[in-house]
Amino acid sequence: MPQPDLNFSTLSPADRLQIEREHQRLAQFLHDLHDTCCKFQTLEDCQGCGREKVACCQGRLASFRFDFFDLVAEHIENEEQIMRNSLGDAGCDEYLRRHQEEHAQVLREMKEWMQEMSALSRDGHTAAAIRKLHQKITARFGEHAQTFDNPFFNSAQNETSGSVSG
Numbered sequence: 551m552p553q554p555d556l557n558f559s560t561l562s563p564a565d566r567l568q569i570e571r572e573h574q575r576l577a578q579f580l581h582d583l584h585d586t587c588c589k590f591q592t593l594e595d596c597q598g599c600g601r602e603k604v605a606c607c608q609g610r611l612a613s614f615r616f617d618f619f620d621l622v623a624e625h626i627e628n629e630e631q632i633m634r635n636s637l638g639d640a641g642c643d644e645y646l647r648r649h650q651e652e653h654a655q656v657l658r659e660m661k662e663w664m665q666e667m668s669a670l671s672r673d674g675h676t677a678a679a680i681r682k683l684h685q686k687i688t689a690r691f692g693e694h695a696q697t698f699d700n701p702f703f704n705s706a707q708n709e710t711s712g713s714v715s716g
């Protein structure tokens with residue numbers, strides 16, 4: 551996607567920190583999902599795990615589905631608000647509009663994958679469901695960061711509090 555000149559945008563250190571923390575929190579959630587499954591690195595399913603462990607993984611996947619979705623939705627709202635406040639330059643409206651469309655698309659895709667993976671888990675393939683969901687979200691978020699988030703956060707100038715002239 552052709553990038554507008556985002557160098558005119560300014561970002562306060564507090565806003566930058568907030569977004570960085572939210573991105574880290576999302577990454578931590580994904581990391582915890584990965585660690586839930588002791589078969590993550592293998593192509594085996596849940597054979598070998600006891601009933602209690604499988605039930606625990608099913609519960610973790612079910613709560614991840616809702617907690618993570620809410621967290622992403624909240625992050626998107628914050629990120630868009632911060633960008634709206636920071637982008638002052640003409641041409642950035644188009645960037646923001648496309649970024650918002652992309653966020654809506656990410657949420658739709660995530661909802662679909664989460665439904666699919668819940669069904670897979672209910673059918674007894676919880677390890678496969680966790681692995682697939684983790685891989686899909688990790689890849690999609692990586693792509694989104696590279697195409698949309700990073701160009702903005704890397705080019706936005708730090709707002710300085712002592713910049714009042716006179």
Ligand SMILES: [Fe+2]
Nearest residue numbers: 573625629699
């Ligand atoms: Fe983001």
Ligand SMILES: [Fe+2]
Nearest residue numbers: 629653698699
């Ligand atoms: Fe984003």
